[in-house]
Amino acid sequence: MPLWRARTHGGAGHPLALTKAELATLLRLCEALFGHGWTPKKGEPTPPGLLAGRMGKGAATDRLGLLLMVLNTRASGWLQLVGGSVRKREGRAAATLARLLGCSPSGARKVLARLTEAGVVARQHRQTSTRMRGRARVMLLPVAHAYGRALAPVEAVSGAGSVFSARPDGAFGDHAPAGAAGAPGTSGIGGAEGPGAVADQERPDGAELHADHASGVTPGESLALSRGFSGEGRGGSSDLPDRACKREDQAVDGDAAAQLSPLGGEGDPLRGEKPQEFPIDERVGRQAAKAGAGGRLKVSGWDKAQQQGRVGLPAGLGLRVALEPVSWLWARLSGWQQDQVEAAVKAELARLTGLLIRPEMAPQLLADRFTDRLKETGGEALVDQPFPWLTRRGVVQRPSCSDRRCDDGIRLDTGGNCENCGNVIHMRRARRARVAADMDRELPDLGEGERIQVLEERLREQAAIEAEDFVWRREQARAEQARTELVRAADQERAEAERAAAAADDAARQALACEDCGQRRAAGLCEACGYRRRIEVLTMEAGLVTATWSADLNDQGDVAAVTADVRSSLETHIGRTRREFMELVEPGELDGGPVAAVAALAFAGLQTVEQALPEYRSGALARLGQTEEAEAEAKRAYATEQGRRWFRANPNGTDAIAAAAKAADAARERTAQYLLATRLEQLRDQAAVRAEAAGPVPWTDRLPELAARQLDGDTAGAVIL
Structure with missing residues (x-):
C-alpha cells in the first residue's frame, strides 16, 4: 500500500515512487541480504540471505541497518562515514549508522557489533606510515564481494626513531596536497566510483567545513596532560592559542627530546625544540593553584562545556x-x-x-x-x-511593605508609588513626632545633642515593643490557625463517620425485604409495590375530587359509593392499558425478567391514573363553578366591575360588559378552587378519623389478600396470563 500511494499520490519525487525494474532490484537485494530462501517446483532455488538465520531481539533492526548501509555504500565496499565531531566511545561508524537508523549512537554501536559478529561488516583503521591509528573504516562485505574486492589486512609498522615526528597519511592539514583524497569536495555517500578508486573520504558532501586539523578530536583526559597541541580538545577553554610554536618542522635530536619531556614524564614532545607556554598552560597553572588553596580541580571537558x-x-x-x-x-x-x-x-x-x-x-x-x-x-x-x-x-522582587504588588516602593500593576509604603512612612513619621512630643513635655531642658540621643533611644524601645507585639500576634495567629486545623480535622472525621453510618444504614435498608410482596433485598418496598401504593393514593384522591361535587359530604355512604365508582372506572382503564402493553411486547420477551415485567405493568397503571387525575380535577372545578356560591360571587364581581368610575358614563357599553364578564369568570374560577380545596380538606379529615377509629386491619382480614398474590417465582406466569 505505501508503494501504491507513492505511485498514485506521491508524485515522481516520492522516495517510494519506484519503477518495476527498481522495485525488482530492491526486492532482489532484500532477498540476498536477509531473505529466508525457498525452492520452487520449477526453476532454480533461491538461497537464504546473509541474515536469514538471525532471530530474536533486535533482528529486525539488524536487517534494516544492513539494508541502509548497503544502499549508502560505494562500489569499493567502504561505507561513506559522516563528518564532524563524534563521541569517542561510539565512534564515527556508529554515528553514521545512528543517522541512517534514526536512533542513538549507543544503540547503533550495538547493532554494528552484532553485524560484525555475523560476518557481514568488517571494521578496521586506515593504514598509516606511523604507529598512530588512522581513521576508522567500515566495509560492507556483501558489496565488496559483489564487486570482487577483499578486505585489505592491516599493515604493521615498525622502525626506529620517534613515532611522533610524522603525521598520518590521511590526516588533514597544511602539509597535504591540494588534490589529496582528504580534500573537501569529494564524492558523497553512495557515489559511484571505478574499481581503482578505493580512497576513503569520511566527510559527506553536505557536511559543514571545519578546521583542517586531525580528523578526530580527542578530548583531554585531565589538565595535566592537556598541552594544547593540534588534534586534542582544549579542555580549559574554547579559545584558540595566540600563536603556534615556531620551528615545528625541525627535527628533534636526542638531547632536546630528553630535555622537553611532558609533565607526566612519558613520551616525546609532539613538535618543536622549545615548546613555549600556551594560554592553556597558564590556565592549568592557575587552576592548579586554586585547587591547592582549597578549590576543587575540574576536568578540562567540564570547563569547556561550562563556557559553551x-x-x-x-x-x-x-x-x-x-x-x-x-x-x-x-x-x-x-x-x-x-x-x-x-x-x-x-x-x-x-x-x-x-x-x-x-x-x-x-x-x-x-x-x-x-x-x-x-x-x-x-x-x-x-x-x-x-x-x-x-x-x-x-x-x-524586593517589596518595601507587605503588599505583594510592591517592588522597591513602586506598584507593579499601576507603575505609580505604592500607597501602602506611603502609609508605612506616614505611620513611622507620626510615631517619631509623638515620641518627640512626649519627650519634650517630660524633659524640656535637654540640649540638642542629648535630645537627639534620648529620642533615638526611645524610638528603638518603641520599635522593640512593636516587634515584640508583632511576634506575639503572629504566635496568636499560628495558634488560631492550629485550632482551626484541629476543628477542621475533627469536622472531617465526623463527616466521614456520618457518611460511613449513612452508608451502613443504606446497606441495611437495601437488605430489607418488601413489606407488601416479600421480595428480597428490596429496601423495604420493591418498585412494583411502590407503584401500586402510588396508584392507590391517586385513586383515592380522584374519588375524593369527584365526591366534592357529586356526593353529600355529610353522608359517608354516598362518599364511599362515589369513590368506589371512580375506583372501578380507573381499574378498567388500567386493565385496558396493561392489555395494550402486553400486545406490544413480543412473545417470550418478559420471561427473562419477571420482576421487571411486573414493575413495568405497575408503572403503566400509574401513568394511567396520573393522566386521569387532572381530568377529574378540571371536571370538579367546572361543576363547582356552577354552584350557587360561585354564581353569587360572579354576579357580585360583575356588578362591581360594571360600577367602576370609568364605566359609569356608559355601564352597558361593549368595554364595560367585556370587563365585567372577565371579572365574573375570574371570580367564579376562584370560588370553584376555594370550594374544591375546602371540601377536599373536609373529606380527608373525615377519612383520617375513620381510619383512626377502625384501627389496624387484623391479620385474619389481610391473609386472604396476601395469599392470593403470586410469589416471585410465579410472577412470569402471572404476567403472561
Missing part, C-alpha cells in the same frame, strides 16, 4: 524582551547557567502575569526591573559574577 553557552537570547518573544537589558551578562553565562536563568525568568513572568491588570506588560516590567538594578550596580561592567547577580538580585 548560547550567545543569542532565548527564542520566546517575552523572554527576549525581558532579558534585553542584560544581554551582555547573558552571553557570559554557561549553558547550564543560561537554562537556570531562563527558568527563573519564566517563573517570574508567570507570577507577574497573575498580578498585573494587563498581563502582556509582564516582560517589559521585568526588563525595567533589570534596568533599575543595573543602575544601582553601576552598569554591566561592574557585575563580576553574572549568574548570582541575575538569579539573586536582578530577577527577585
Whole structure:
C-alpha cells in the first residue's frame, strides 16, 4: 500500500515512487541480504540471505541497518562515514549508522557489533606510515564481494626513531596536497566510483567545513596532560592559542627530546625544540593553584562545556524582551547557567502575569526591573559574577511593605508609588513626632545633642515593643490557625463517620425485604409495590375530587359509593392499558425478567391514573363553578366591575360588559378552587378519623389478600396470563 500511494499520490519525487525494474532490484537485494530462501517446483532455488538465520531481539533492526548501509555504500565496499565531531566511545561508524537508523549512537554501536559478529561488516583503521591509528573504516562485505574486492589486512609498522615526528597519511592539514583524497569536495555517500578508486573520504558532501586539523578530536583526559597541541580538545577553554610554536618542522635530536619531556614524564614532545607556554598552560597553572588553596580541580571537558553557552537570547518573544537589558551578562553565562536563568525568568513572568491588570506588560516590567538594578550596580561592567547577580538580585522582587504588588516602593500593576509604603512612612513619621512630643513635655531642658540621643533611644524601645507585639500576634495567629486545623480535622472525621453510618444504614435498608410482596433485598418496598401504593393514593384522591361535587359530604355512604365508582372506572382503564402493553411486547420477551415485567405493568397503571387525575380535577372545578356560591360571587364581581368610575358614563357599553364578564369568570374560577380545596380538606379529615377509629386491619382480614398474590417465582406466569 505505501508503494501504491507513492505511485498514485506521491508524485515522481516520492522516495517510494519506484519503477518495476527498481522495485525488482530492491526486492532482489532484500532477498540476498536477509531473505529466508525457498525452492520452487520449477526453476532454480533461491538461497537464504546473509541474515536469514538471525532471530530474536533486535533482528529486525539488524536487517534494516544492513539494508541502509548497503544502499549508502560505494562500489569499493567502504561505507561513506559522516563528518564532524563524534563521541569517542561510539565512534564515527556508529554515528553514521545512528543517522541512517534514526536512533542513538549507543544503540547503533550495538547493532554494528552484532553485524560484525555475523560476518557481514568488517571494521578496521586506515593504514598509516606511523604507529598512530588512522581513521576508522567500515566495509560492507556483501558489496565488496559483489564487486570482487577483499578486505585489505592491516599493515604493521615498525622502525626506529620517534613515532611522533610524522603525521598520518590521511590526516588533514597544511602539509597535504591540494588534490589529496582528504580534500573537501569529494564524492558523497553512495557515489559511484571505478574499481581503482578505493580512497576513503569520511566527510559527506553536505557536511559543514571545519578546521583542517586531525580528523578526530580527542578530548583531554585531565589538565595535566592537556598541552594544547593540534588534534586534542582544549579542555580549559574554547579559545584558540595566540600563536603556534615556531620551528615545528625541525627535527628533534636526542638531547632536546630528553630535555622537553611532558609533565607526566612519558613520551616525546609532539613538535618543536622549545615548546613555549600556551594560554592553556597558564590556565592549568592557575587552576592548579586554586585547587591547592582549597578549590576543587575540574576536568578540562567540564570547563569547556561550562563556557559553551548560547550567545543569542532565548527564542520566546517575552523572554527576549525581558532579558534585553542584560544581554551582555547573558552571553557570559554557561549553558547550564543560561537554562537556570531562563527558568527563573519564566517563573517570574508567570507570577507577574497573575498580578498585573494587563498581563502582556509582564516582560517589559521585568526588563525595567533589570534596568533599575543595573543602575544601582553601576552598569554591566561592574557585575563580576553574572549568574548570582541575575538569579539573586536582578530577577527577585524586593517589596518595601507587605503588599505583594510592591517592588522597591513602586506598584507593579499601576507603575505609580505604592500607597501602602506611603502609609508605612506616614505611620513611622507620626510615631517619631509623638515620641518627640512626649519627650519634650517630660524633659524640656535637654540640649540638642542629648535630645537627639534620648529620642533615638526611645524610638528603638518603641520599635522593640512593636516587634515584640508583632511576634506575639503572629504566635496568636499560628495558634488560631492550629485550632482551626484541629476543628477542621475533627469536622472531617465526623463527616466521614456520618457518611460511613449513612452508608451502613443504606446497606441495611437495601437488605430489607418488601413489606407488601416479600421480595428480597428490596429496601423495604420493591418498585412494583411502590407503584401500586402510588396508584392507590391517586385513586383515592380522584374519588375524593369527584365526591366534592357529586356526593353529600355529610353522608359517608354516598362518599364511599362515589369513590368506589371512580375506583372501578380507573381499574378498567388500567386493565385496558396493561392489555395494550402486553400486545406490544413480543412473545417470550418478559420471561427473562419477571420482576421487571411486573414493575413495568405497575408503572403503566400509574401513568394511567396520573393522566386521569387532572381530568377529574378540571371536571370538579367546572361543576363547582356552577354552584350557587360561585354564581353569587360572579354576579357580585360583575356588578362591581360594571360600577367602576370609568364605566359609569356608559355601564352597558361593549368595554364595560367585556370587563365585567372577565371579572365574573375570574371570580367564579376562584370560588370553584376555594370550594374544591375546602371540601377536599373536609373529606380527608373525615377519612383520617375513620381510619383512626377502625384501627389496624387484623391479620385474619389481610391473609386472604396476601395469599392470593403470586410469589416471585410465579410472577412470569402471572404476567403472561
